[in-house]
Amino acid sequence: MELFDNIILKIEQINMKRNVEECQTDFHIAFGIDKNFARGMGILMDSIHCHNQEKNISFHVFTDGIEQQDLAKLQELTQYNNISIKIYYINIEAFRNLPTTLAWSYATYYRFIMGKVLHGLVDKVLYIDADILCIGMLDKLQTMDMKGNIVLAISEEGKFNVNRLSLKNGKYFNAGFLYIDINKWNDAQIAEQAVALLTENPEKYTYLDQDVLNILLDGKTLFIAQQWNYLYDMRKMDNKPPKDVIFIHFIGDKPWQHWSEHHFMVKLYQKYAQKTPWANVPLVKPKHYKEKKRMARSYRKRNMYLQALYWYLAYAVAKIKAKS
Numbered sequence: 001m002e003l004f005d006n007i008i009l010k011i012e013q014i015n016m017k018r019n020v021e022e023c024q025t026d027f028h029i030a031f032g033i034d035k036n037f038a039r040g041m042g043i044l045m046d047s048i049h050c051h052n053q054e055k056n057i058s059f060h061v062f063t064d065g066i067e068q069q070d071l072a073k074l075q076e077l078t079q080y081n082n083i084s085i086k087i088y089y090i091n092i093e094a095f096r097n098l099p100t101t102l103a104w105s106y107a108t109y110y111r112f113i114m115g116k117v118l119h120g121l122v123d124k125v126l127y128i129d130a131d132i133l134c135i136g137m138l139d140k141l142q143t144m145d146m147k148g149n150i151v152l153a154i155s156e157e158g159k160f161n162v163n164r165l166s167l168k169n170g171k172y173f174n175a176g177f178l179y180i181d182i183n184k185w186n187d188a189q190i191a192e193q194a195v196a197l198l199t200e201n202p203e204k205y206t207y208l209d210q211d212v213l214n215i216l217l218d219g220k221t222l223f224i225a226q227q228w229n230y231l232y233d234m235r236k237m238d239n240k241p242p243k244d245v246i247f248i249h250f251i252g253d254k255p256w257q258h259w260s261e262h263h264f265m266v267k268l269y270q271k272y273a274q275k276t277p278w279a280n281v282p283l284v285k286p287k288h289y290k291e292k293k294r295m296a297r298s299y300r301k302r303n304m305y306l307q308a309l310y311w312y313l314a315y316a317v318a319k320i321k322a323k324s
Contacts, residue, residue: 004116004191010089014071015078025084026055027138028118028125032062032110038070039256039278041130042077043269046276048134049080055138058084060118060125062110064092073277088117098195099202108209111178112194115185122182128247129176131254132229133269136246141179141228149222150188152179154229165211167218175210176249177229190216234263258283259291259298286311289318 029048031041045059066074066087078085090113095106111127118125126141146152153173161172185191190213197212198205205211230245234253241248253260255269261283273279286292296311 004094004113007091007094007113008088008117009091012087012089014075014085014087015083024056025058026142027052027057028060028122029057030060030062030111030114030118030125030127031130032107032114032127033066033130034063034105034107035065035067035070036105037107037130038063038066038074039281040132040254042070042074042278043256043273043276044128044130044132044134045074045077045083045085047272048138049077049083050272050275051134051137052139053080053082056082056084058086060114061085061087062090062114062117063087064090064106076277098198099205099208101208104208109195109198111175112191112209115180115182115191119182119186125180125182127178127180128229129249131250132176133248133250133255133272134246135248135268136227136244138246144179144224146179146181147222150181150184150190150220151217152222152224152228153177153217154226154231155223156231161207161211161214164206165215167214169219169221171221171223172214173217173221173223174229174231174249175213176251177247178213184220188216188220232265234260234265253294254284256284257291257294258285259295262298262302286314289315289322292318 033041041061048057061074074085077083090110092106095109098106098109100106100108114125114127126138141152144152153175154177155171156174158172159170161167162170165172193216194209194212197215198208227242227244227246229247229249230241231249231251232239232241233251234255255263255266256273260266286295292311292315296308296315299305299308299311
């Protein structure tokens with residue numbers, strides 16, 4: 001049996017209006033999420049539509065499950081005539097042997113199977129993480145010459161990961177944005193090799209799937225401008241994105257989390273969120289001990305010391321329970 005046989009349990013088209021796939025699709029965009037990232041993905045979809053209203057866009061969502069309220073909100077997005085949303089429900093058992101962390105669930109591996117599922121239907125697909133906001137047009141991506149490479153990606157700064165993984169091309173990409181040539185991806189068996197590497201030696205790869213994809217795509221990646229995946233760290237309060245940015249990628253803390261509400265970039269994110277069905281959904285509250293520590297730091301930065309003390313105590317208690 002092939003590795004990814006029967007991995008898709010069900011496919012669901014959720015359009016309210018006409019099927020965009022009946023028309024010429026300008027962009028195929030894919031996501032891999034669990035239920036916790038449905039809100040971020042929906043707001044991202046709406047922001048993409050906002051800046052690309054003249055393009056027909058097919059969204060492909062790979063997930064192990066979405067809450068009914070989020071599914072209904074996604075369906076509301078399809079009131080736009082140029083948007084199609086198809087959901088691929090994944091059998092999560094195929095990934096049980098792969099490592100996960102507090103930050104990364106099995107959903108981080110769903111990008112592996114997109115090439116298999118979309119083969120024969122799509123020539124190129126843009127994979128993007130759900131913790132991204134679109135603030136520009138995608139036109140130039142359509143006309144980019146991939147020069148025989150399998151993916152287009154954006155490099156991360158620093159040589160640490162390059163040296164750690166012995167990458168010959170001297171660059172390490174962030175896997176939150178991958179413009180993929182589906183046929184070349186499948187011909188090179190990227191997905192199968194990625195799973196094999198992670199299964200054989202999971203402790204070796206600090207950033208899990210991102211590490212193994214960098215190894216397998218070393219010399220097969222065309223690095224493009226940072227504007228396509230501008231990595232934004234919300235811990236840096238005075239960092240403003242350049243004017244030509246198309247995708248802002250919120251690494252680390254997310255703008256829909258309660259402990260990020262002090263950051264000025266949340267206002268930009270909320271401007272887009274208010275146009276979506278998630279406009280009145282409360283910010284996510286901290287659950288595990290690391291998030292409670294971030295909540296404490298958020299109050300401390302605002303000089304709200306009693307609230308900060310409360311959350312530092314909550315963090316300490318939660319950490320002791322987690323370690324016991």
